[in-house]
Amino acid sequence: MAYKRNIDRLPIPPRDARVNNVTCHFCIVGCGYKAYTWPMNRQGGPAPGENAYGEDLRGQQGADSAGWVAPSMYNVVKQDGRDVQIVIKPDHDCVVNSGLGSIRGARMAEVSYSAVTGTQQARLTDPLIWRYGTMSPTSWEDSLSLVAEVTRRVVEEQGEDGLIVSAYDHGGAGGGYENTWATGKLYFESMKVKNIRIHNRPAYNSEVHGTRDMGVGELNNCYEDAELADTIFVAGANSLETQTNYFLNHWVPNLRGTSLDKKKQELPNEPHAAARVIIVDPRRTVTIAACEAEAGKDNVLHLQINSGTDLALFNALFTEIASRGWVDRSFINASTTGFDAAVAGNRTSVEDAARITGLSVADIRKAASWIAEPKQGGARRRTMFAYEKGIIWGNDNYRTNQAMVNVALATGNIGRPGGGCVRLGGHQEGYARPSDAHVGRPAAYVDQLLIQGKGGIHHVWGCDHFKTTLNAGEFKRTYQRRTNMVKEAMDSVPAGDRPAQVEAIMKAIRAGGLFTVNVDIVPTQIGSCAHVVLPAATSGEMNLTSMNGERRMRLTERYMDPPGRAMPDCLIAARLAQALERTWRAAGKAEVADRFRGYDWQTEEDAFNDGYRKHEKGGEFVTYARLRAMGTNGFQEPAVGLAGTGPVAAGTTTGATPGMVVQGPAIEGARGKEPVQQAGPNTGLSAAAAPPSGGTEPIIGTKRLYADGKFNRPDGRATFAVAEWRGLQAEGKQAEKDKHRFLINNGRANHVWQSAYLDQHNDFVRDRFPYPYIEMNPADMQELRLSPGDLVEVFNGNGATQAVAWPEAQVRRNETFMLFAYPTGVQGNVVSKATNELIIPNYKQTWGDIRKISDAPAAVRHLSWKTQEYRPAG
Amino acid sequence: MSGCNKVAEAGRRFFLGRGALAAAGAAAVAAAPAAPAKAAPALAQVTYPRAKLANIRDLKPNEPLDIAYPDADSPGVLLKLGTRVEGGVGPDGDVVAYSTLCPHKGYPMFYRTDDRTLNCPGHYSRFDCEKGGLQVWGHATQNLAQYRLRVDGNGDIQAEGVDELIYGRHSNVLG
Numbered sequence A: 001m002a003y004k005r006n007i008d009r010l011p012i013p014p015r016d017a018r019v020n021n022v023t024c025h026f027c028i029v030g031c032g033y034k035a036y037t038w039p040m041n042r043q044g045g046p047a048p049g050e051n052a053y054g055e056d057l058r059g060q061q062g063a064d065s066a067g068w069v070a071p072s073m074y075n076v077v078k079q080d081g082r083d084v085q086i087v088i089k090p091d092h093d094c095v096v097n098s099g100l101g102s103i104r105g106a107r108m109a110e111v112s113y114s115a116v117t118g119t120q121q122a123r124l125t126d127p128l129i130w131r132y133g134t135m136s137p138t139s140w141e142d143s144l145s146l147v148a149e150v151t152r153r154v155v156e157e158q159g160e161d162g163l164i165v166s167a168y169d170h171g172g173a174g175g176g177y178e179n180t181w182a183t184g185k186l187y188f189e190s191m192k193v194k195n196i197r198i199h200n201r202p203a204y205n206s207e208v209h210g211t212r213d214m215g216v217g218e219l220n221n222c223y224e225d226a227e228l229a230d231t232i233f234v235a236g237a238n239s240l241e242t243q244t245n246y247f248l249n250h251w252v253p254n255l256r257g258t259s260l261d262k263k264k265q266e267l268p269n270e271p272h273a274a275a276r277v278i279i280v281d282p283r284r285t286v287t288i289a290a291c292e293a294e295a296g297k298d299n300v301l302h303l304q305i306n307s308g309t310d311l312a313l314f315n316a317l318f319t320e321i322a323s324r325g326w327v328d329r330s331f332i333n334a335s336t337t338g339f340d341a342a343v344a345g346n347r348t349s350v351e352d353a354a355r356i357t358g359l360s361v362a363d364i365r366k367a368a369s370w371i372a373e374p375k376q377g378g379a380r381r382r383t384m385f386a387y388e389k390g391i392i393w394g395n396d397n398y399r400t401n402q403a404m405v406n407v408a409l410a411t412g413n414i415g416r417p418g419g420g421c422v423r424l425g426g427h428q429e430g431y432a433r434p435s436d437a438h439v440g441r442p443a444a445y446v447d448q449l450l451i452q453g454k455g456g457i458h459h460v461w462g463c464d465h466f467k468t469t470l471n472a473g474e475f476k477r478t479y480q481r482r483t484n485m486v487k488e489a490m491d492s493v494p495a496g497d498r499p500a501q502v503e504a505i506m507k508a509i510r511a512g513g514l515f516t517v518n519v520d521i522v523p524t525q526i527g528s529c530a531h532v533v534l535p536a537a538t539s540g541e542m543n544l545t546s547m548n549g550e551r552r553m554r555l556t557e558r559y560m561d562p563p564g565r566a567m568p569d570c571l572i573a574a575r576l577a578q579a580l581e582r583t584w585r586a587a588g589k590a591e592v593a594d595r596f597r598g599y600d601w602q603t604e605e606d607a608f609n610d611g612y613r614k615h616e617k618g619g620e621f622v623t624y625a626r627l628r629a630m631g632t633n634g635f636q637e638p639a640v641g642l643a644g645t646g647p648v649a650a651g652t653t654t655g656a657t658p659g660m661v662v663q664g665p666a667i668e669g670a671r672g673k674e675p676v677q678q679a680g681p682n683t684g685l686s687a688a689a690a691p692p693s694g695g696t697e698p699i700i701g702t703k704r705l706y707a708d709g710k711f712n713r714p715d716g717r718a719t720f721a722v723a724e725w726r727g728l729q730a731e732g733k734q735a736e737k738d739k740h741r742f743l744i745n746n747g748r749a750n751h752v753w754q755s756a757y758l759d760q761h762n763d764f765v766r767d768r769f770p771y772p773y774i775e776m777n778p779a780d781m782q783e784l785r786l787s788p789g790d791l792v793e794v795f796n797g798n799g800a801t802q803a804v805a806w807p808e809a810q811v812r813r814n815e816t817f818m819l820f821a822y823p824t825g826v827q828g829n830v831v832s833k834a835t836n837e838l839i840i841p842n843y844k845q846t847w848g849d850i851r852k853i854s855d856a857p858a859a860v861r862h863l864s865w866k867t868q869e870y871r872p873a874g
Numbered sequence B: 001m002s003g004c005n006k007v008a009e010a011g012r013r014f015f016l017g018r019g020a021l022a023a024a025g026a027a028a029v030a031a032a033p034a035a036p037a038k039a040a041p042a043l044a045q046v047t048y049p050r051a052k053l054a055n056i057r058d059l060k061p062n063e064p065l066d067i068a069y070p071d072a073d074s075p076g077v078l079l080k081l082g083t084r085v086e087g088g089v090g091p092d093g094d095v096v097a098y099s100t101l102c103p104h105k106g107y108p109m110f111y112r113t114d115d116r117t118l119n120c121p122g123h124y125s126r127f128d129c130e131k132g133g134l135q136v137w138g139h140a141t142q143n144l145a146q147y148r149l150r151v152d153g154n155g156d157i158q159a160e161g162v163d164e165l166i167y168g169r170h171s172n173v174l175g
């Protein structure tokens, strides 16, 4: 039977319950929530005056009630050492989500650590060291001093290239400004680590170098633009499941026509209608079904391309739009360069594109007209361009990204209401680090270095390569072998004899072993290989700042204690830096030791003040006190001033060099911060006018980037790119396609956040998805003699993995869709190691074969195999 | 997945439910110190009414019947699915009943006879009536509240409880 909690009533918070601002720490959307906490021995009542919500709970509440709390929104947690009751519920006053909660975010309370209700008991509570053949608890001092000593010894023997780092670089639970700053300061300022990579890709690179190099930062519009657009053009994204409340709260009103009044009011003097939407995706997704339900089939154009052929489509659209003259000439002249060269270089006929993409000529022409044909009276059509992993993790990332930006620039759709050319995002963002210029471009392919036996020590911060890398099978085998060599060495001498331990470890490293330290909130799969595990706090167990997909920055306030002795990552990094200082000083290397000064932070706010405030554009205006006062709405980065005093300077600047972040009121790509900043903090104009750090004045932000038509290039102009079609770009992909029957397309499920690091310990999700699923056409399943729920092996020359088969009539023959990054069946096992020229993985274009392993396992027998797709009544 | 111990899991679910209730119970005592000594102690569980929904003769296979339970403000559906399902009652083991308020944001759902699911026009959630209200796809953080049924000797179908919190209520039975 379906999992049920059998909870038939919930406690009500009293009127004086403590209320804290929360931004959901899962996806890019960053929905606003409020955390209500109150003592165990108190409760409120159902009358409006008796409860913290101020809502009437006495009768049946209506739809969209601000008073209803689902059991998943309730828990009992520790706060300042005491058990308290907690409700974390969506905030109806947040402009991002207007009270909507998703299946992921609305479980924030339930996926909190609780010793009382037993939730998330897997969380790490103590530093652990490999001792006596198992991971054994120890003190922070003990664990950090071992890590520091082995790090120093490896760096002394191999140089800093012997230290390999994997670290998150995002926001929400995937980083946050405090934590990215601390790790960045450690590895990029105190050290100059080059062999570093990010959580879901094997190098330290941008997923959107293409757009940034054109001068267009990737998060350049605001969520309201989806309400204002005439047409939404989206490629390689399934927003209903991966930017859920952005889609529901900002796209749907436009598709339904309920944002028409807003359009007329904000954009008078031009005709308006409900939005049309074009979705480029080889798969029919639930997003497409929802768009059809809202806008009607006539207003939805699904361009169901052959996997990996987006670039040819974009170039044909660009060519068609240019040849019809549906371009924004004055914008092109004033704000861009290279248009004519791009038109010549990218020329692709609609017929050629139809052949490559598998689309009809008519549909491509229709798309061009929906994007760019002037509206009645000649008004420019407002089109919002959006993309995500289908492009980012798809064929020829760099050029495909650029080919899409070309179309947006040609039609004058960046920096304007109802426009934008944006990535939709996965995690929130929260990047504040010293310059990474020394990493170089292309950056080192770190996973290959590890496979090749390079490096002696690996610092892993909140990353689980075993679930979220490509070529994952080979990576795991090598990694286990190398780390095991060190474990055996550690087992060979008494655990309490530190000098003997370090000697044994170093000997194993010289023989090809790898020492690894894992900082995380839960035990991970790669963490099973670790020699030291350090327990971290997550969002809400610490104060944490991040920004969402429209650069909206908020502070999540600490509302509960971290489990056991866990600490915020920024303070772990600081204490590791101090341990490194000590070990180098003890070794008589004072000049090295001195580089690890400046970490005497007591709180995460100290890290924020040292990092974001001093180094990020507009950071001088931003304080915890002001963010707290701005609640779940915050402001949109970059900050340009304070209410009362206004923007400190009119106009914008793009800086003197590409990607340069200028202190003060500059406008550039939000996370397009590479290299991240000038050498000295607070240099330039705004340093002189540094605002007071006290006070709670509202911060003035930036609704859209490039609203002034100035882009992030030295000359202030965006540049068009020549991006020719060259087939399946990554080495060996075409051969893989020729050899294997099935496309193993892959992506996310609505139920699951990221790699299921918390969801795997949540009863509700684990009951629904004990194994990853692979959607297949029923006729294909019949040919392979598969029944729904049967366990299958997916295999090719790269490796093999498992999934349960889910029949879906909407999936095309010989194509499949597998849940990505799932703990009990890692799709990355069958993804080849081939990348693009900048080491961006190509997860999406994977081909393999499928065979039956067994009948449906017991854990899936109670599940439903009906279509996920919603169809309206009637 | 690691740590997946069925016995421990069952215990945990039970405990979570009990934890929530124990908290409410404790609070009720603390909040009313001046209550008369003879007052009946608060019960640990919600007491559900027993309510006749229909007679088995009223049901036709795959034709939904609108009902309300535990009170008139809580709409639901009574179904004779036509095939035996886990948790089904009646001579054919195919009678089930569910709340029809979507446990996401409370929009009223409609029944699809072609695949025996409840579907929400609010934000497209879908629940499988043949699988105990399992959310096939959707935004709710729980599967659909199903009513506990019993069929009397005369064919009367009685509702006697609910297995999840119904949308829009802090307590399935309102005071």
Ligand code: SF4
Binding pocket: A024, A025, A026, A027, A028, A029, A030, A031, A097, A100, A101, A102, A103, A104, A105, A106, A243, A244, A245, A246
């Ligand atoms: S849509 Fe994203 S940010 Fe919003 S509640 Fe869901 S997971 Fe959290």
Ligand code: FES
Binding pocket: B102, B103, B104, B105, B106, B107, B120, B121, B122, B123, B124, B125, B138, B139, B140
């Ligand atoms: S109310 Fe049903 S899906 Fe939102």
